[in-house]
Amino acid sequence: MISPGSTLRTIRERKPLVHQITNYVVMNETANATLALGALPVMAHAAEEVEEMIGLASSLVINIGTLSSAWVDSMLIAGQAATERAIPIVLDPVGAGATRYRTDTARRILDYVDITVLRGNAGEVATLVGAEAEVRGVESMATGVAPAELSLVAGTQLGVVASVTGPVDHVSDGERVLVVSNGHPLLAAVTGTGCISSALTGCFLAAKPDEPLEAAAEALAAFGVAAEDAAAGSEGPGTFHARLYDALAALDPDTLDGRARIETL
Amino acid sequence: MISPGSTLRTIRERKPLVHQITNYVVMNETANATLALGALPVMAHAAEEVEEMIGLASSLVINIGTLSSAWVDSMLIAGQAATERAIPIVLDPVGAGATRYRTDTARRILDYVDITVLRGNAGEVATLVGAEAEVRGVESMATGVAPAELSLVAGTQLGVVASVTGPVDHVSDGERVLVVSNGHPLLAAVTGTGCISSALTGCFLAAKPDEPLEAAAEALAAFGVAAEDAAAGSEGPGTFHARLYDALAALDPDTLDGRARIETL
Amino acid sequence: MISPGSTLRTIRERKPLVHQITNYVVMNETANATLALGALPVMAHAAEEVEEMIGLASSLVINIGTLSSAWVDSMLIAGQAATERAIPIVLDPVGAGATRYRTDTARRILDYVDITVLRGNAGEVATLVGAEAEVRGVESMATGVAPAELSLVAGTQLGVVASVTGPVDHVSDGERVLVVSNGHPLLAAVTGTGCISSALTGCFLAAKPDEPLEAAAEALAAFGVAAEDAAAGSEGPGTFHARLYDALAALDPDTLDGRARIETL
Numbered sequence: 001m002i003s004p005g006s007t008l009r010t011i012r013e014r015k016p017l018v019h020q021i022t023n024y025v026v027m028n029e030t031a032n033a034t035l036a037l038g039a040l041p042v043m044a045h046a047a048e049e050v051e052e053m054i055g056l057a058s059s060l061v062i063n064i065g066t067l068s069s070a071w072v073d074s075m076l077i078a079g080q081a082a083t084e085r086a087i088p089i090v091l092d093p094v095g096a097g098a099t100r101y102r103t104d105t106a107r108r109i110l111d112y113v114d115i116t117v118l119r120g121n122a123g124e125v126a127t128l129v130g131a132e133a134e135v136r137g138v139e140s141m142a143t144g145v146a147p148a149e150l151s152l153v154a155g156t157q158l159g160v161v162a163s164v165t166g167p168v169d170h171v172s173d174g175e176r177v178l179v180v181s182n183g184h185p186l187l188a189a190v191t192g193t194g195c196i197s198s199a200l201t202g203c204f205l206a207a208k209p210d211e212p213l214e215a216a217a218e219a220l221a222a223f224g225v226a227a228e229d230a231a232a233g234s235e236g237p238g239t240f241h242a243r244l245y246d247a248l249a250a251l252d253p254d255t256l257d258g259r260a261r262i263e264t265l
Numbered sequence: 266m267i268s269p270g271s272t273l274r275t276i277r278e279r280k281p282l283v284h285q286i287t288n289y290v291v292m293n294e295t296a297n298a299t300l301a302l303g304a305l306p307v308m309a310h311a312a313e314e315v316e317e318m319i320g321l322a323s324s325l326v327i328n329i330g331t332l333s334s335a336w337v338d339s340m341l342i343a344g345q346a347a348t349e350r351a352i353p354i355v356l357d358p359v360g361a362g363a364t365r366y367r368t369d370t371a372r373r374i375l376d377y378v379d380i381t382v383l384r385g386n387a388g389e390v391a392t393l394v395g396a397e398a399e400v401r402g403v404e405s406m407a408t409g410v411a412p413a414e415l416s417l418v419a420g421t422q423l424g425v426v427a428s429v430t431g432p433v434d435h436v437s438d439g440e441r442v443l444v445v446s447n448g449h450p451l452l453a454a455v456t457g458t459g460c461i462s463s464a465l466t467g468c469f470l471a472a473k474p475d476e477p478l479e480a481a482a483e484a485l486a487a488f489g490v491a492a493e494d495a496a497a498g499s500e501g502p503g504t505f506h507a508r509l510y511d512a513l514a515a516l517d518p519d520t521l522d523g524r525a526r527i528e529t530l
Numbered sequence: 531m532i533s534p535g536s537t538l539r540t541i542r543e544r545k546p547l548v549h550q551i552t553n554y555v556v557m558n559e560t561a562n563a564t565l566a567l568g569a570l571p572v573m574a575h576a577a578e579e580v581e582e583m584i585g586l587a588s589s590l591v592i593n594i595g596t597l598s599s600a601w602v603d604s605m606l607i608a609g610q611a612a613t614e615r616a617i618p619i620v621l622d623p624v625g626a627g628a629t630r631y632r633t634d635t636a637r638r639i640l641d642y643v644d645i646t647v648l649r650g651n652a653g654e655v656a657t658l659v660g661a662e663a664e665v666r667g668v669e670s671m672a673t674g675v676a677p678a679e680l681s682l683v684a685g686t687q688l689g690v691v692a693s694v695t696g697p698v699d700h701v702s703d704g705e706r707v708l709v710v711s712n713g714h715p716l717l718a719a720v721t722g723t724g725c726i727s728s729a730l731t732g733c734f735l736a737a738k739p740d741e742p743l744e745a746a747a748e749a750l751a752a753f754g755v756a757a758e759d760a761a762a763g764s765e766g767p768g769t770f771h772a773r774l775y776d777a778l779a780a781l782d783p784d785t786l787d788g789r790a791r792i793e794t795l
Contacts, residue, residue, distance in 0.1 A: 035502070065573070136547050137583070243500070245502045249454060292554050306667065311631060510768030514767050515766055
């Protein structure tokens with residue numbers, strides 16, 4: 001059942017620990033978004049501790065935004081530990097399609113780890129299903145396939161919930177497609193908002209691990225509603241960015257379901 | 266003598282360099298807090314340069330929030346160089362108690378380095394004195410000992426000034442306990458505010474190296490007063506966070522002593 | 531021809547990819563400044579991918595603010611790849627003069643890479659031309675040579691455009707000296723504003739690669755105008771910092787030339 005408000009209420013009651021192995025650019029931002037929503041973030045990447053940290057966590061978020069070999073090793077160790085414990089795992093394949101190293105690493109993680117939700121932009125996800133894509137750095141410029149179909153194909157082919165974000169988001173488990181149309185154009189003017197959406201997906205999965213399709217769509221709707229609130233009164237990307245955490249903290253479980261624009265395609 | 270206003274005045278006159286080897290999540294934040302207060306931050310972690318950088322610094326802050334083996338090596342090298350030069354050193358044992366790697370690393374640093382002030386939350390400090398503690402990621406959930414006693418025991422057992430922060434802070438050198446009751450609940454909604462309090466402790470120690478108990482309490486009072494100012498007019502954790510630097514920069518040495526709530530237990 | 535407004539218009543039309551290998555402290559900040567201006571940032575430092583990423587980029591920014599040996603290796607690989615492709619390269623020698631490791635690394639990069647613009651504070655640039663300088667951490671405290679002369683000497687001696695920033699900026703190719711007097715004192719109260727000016731220099735170079743002297747001065751003028759706008763209405767360094775991105779995004783190409791204070795010495 002789709003109810004971002006109920007899931008948000010669960011997050012705030014349980015305060016699940018969301019283990020994030022992410023990139024240097026957005027660590028502060030995803031930690032703050034996790035806290036503002038009501039969950040607890042932890043950033044830990046040392047091979048010496050990732051397995052033990054997974055033992056405390058309710059979900060894992062892997063983000064390859066500033067990857068290097070030692071970090072990729074830790075992502076695989078943590079991912080396998082989470083797989084063994086059946087903890088839900090989000091993969092954010094930042095920049096897949098821009099370099100072979102990013103594409104190959106994302107594929108390697110998909111092979112060795114039981115990814116629950118793949119959250120990326122259209123270019124990144126298209127790359128991973130072998131479709132035509134242009135990725136400039138970490139931005140999706142163009143793809144050869146429409147986003148709804150892309151999410152469906154990725155869901156089937158990769159055996160994940162594919163969460164393809166953009167002006168309108170498409171989330172699919174390979175059978176159903178949920179379309180999320182909350183959000184605001186200012187999100188594209190701040191770095192790491194994609195990464196934040198992956199972190200929040202980890203929070204929603206932690207509270208609703210048995211319905212990953214719904215949890216992934218709910219996370220995007222909640223983030224989109226917060227962005228709508230933050231944009232009102234912002235004077236540009238900087239004040240919008242600060243107000244985004246205010247808005248996440250102020251999200252009201254009682255009105256969230258009514259404001260969420262999630263439709264089944 | 267306790268006078269956060271006088272120490273703040275000294276910081277702003279001398280602009281001491283505070284060398285910080287800290288975690289990826291909060292580097293920008295602790296650097297900005299250091300600057301806003303009136304000191305100079307420098308982040309340097311390469312084994313090739315930490316000793317030389319210590320030669321320029323008036324204090325060292327070691328924070329294990331995103332530790333890995335190469336970084337721990339540098340923390341030990343820098344810590345020993347600072348010990349030899351009798352420069353005051355703050356240790357922030359982020360996440361001690363959550364994983365053995367964090368607990369063991371914090372203990373190793375305490376063994377090999379002459380730590381002046383140990384600044385942590387109750388769960389982290391309780392872990393390091395062998396008391397019962399629950400640490401979820403980097404959050405203290407519960408401890409088997411009250412914070413005032415904890416600070417006293419830690420001060421005695423570890424031979425440091427123990428600065429145990431929480432809704433009310435307790436700072437002890439193993440003989441006296443200072444209780445600091447400035448602050449605001451929004452501090453708990455922003456990641457890295459504990460790390461910022463450690464960085465500011467480094468600033469106050471740099472200006473008052475011979476009275477570490479007083480300096481540690483003064484730092485927490487000053488930060489707490491700034492948080493009180495920042496909270497007024499904030500709409501949530503994001504705008505509070507931005508306003509925190511405004512408030513640190515606006516701290517008035519002339520009124521700070523009157524606003525600081527520091528009591529001897 | 532000097533026209534920051536025209537160059538800004540080009541940046542926003544072409545959205546060039548600016549590859550940045552920079553320090554942990556400011557990655558989020560320089561990425562956001564790049565985006566706010568209208569270009570696309572990418573942070574990538576793995577030896578496995580820097581050459582391929584350079585193939586997508588229109589300029590490269592190398593910043594040694596939190597250097598270590600693996601990162602320096604990647605800076606050299608990326609720098610040589612950019613040199614081969616004749617892509618403009620900015621070097622920000624953060625902390626040169628504070629430790630031998632920083633000074634030597636900056637010199638090594640200058641030797642092996644065809645640096646287009648060296649953007650630093652007076653102490654860093656003076657160190658690199660062998661003049662007297664005091665650098666405390668990453669702050670320039672004093673130099674034995676006036677900034678206009680320093681930029682001229684550095685331009686000649688190092689074969690670069692030397693962009694020496696301070697209360698007034700001096701940019702020289704060893705023949706001409708451009709003086710930029712936009713800006714605001716609050717820039718000195720926020721960490722990483724020097725690094726941001728280097729990133730923006732990379733953006734302007736990407737759009738105007740054949741006139742690096744003009745591009746470097748235009749970048750500083752544009753950033754200075756944004757700082758002037760951000761300061762109006764700020765209550766301190768924290769809100770100023772957030773508003774800086776608003777102001778960069780709001781920069782108006784039509785009025786920028788009239789507001790830029792760039793003079794030939």
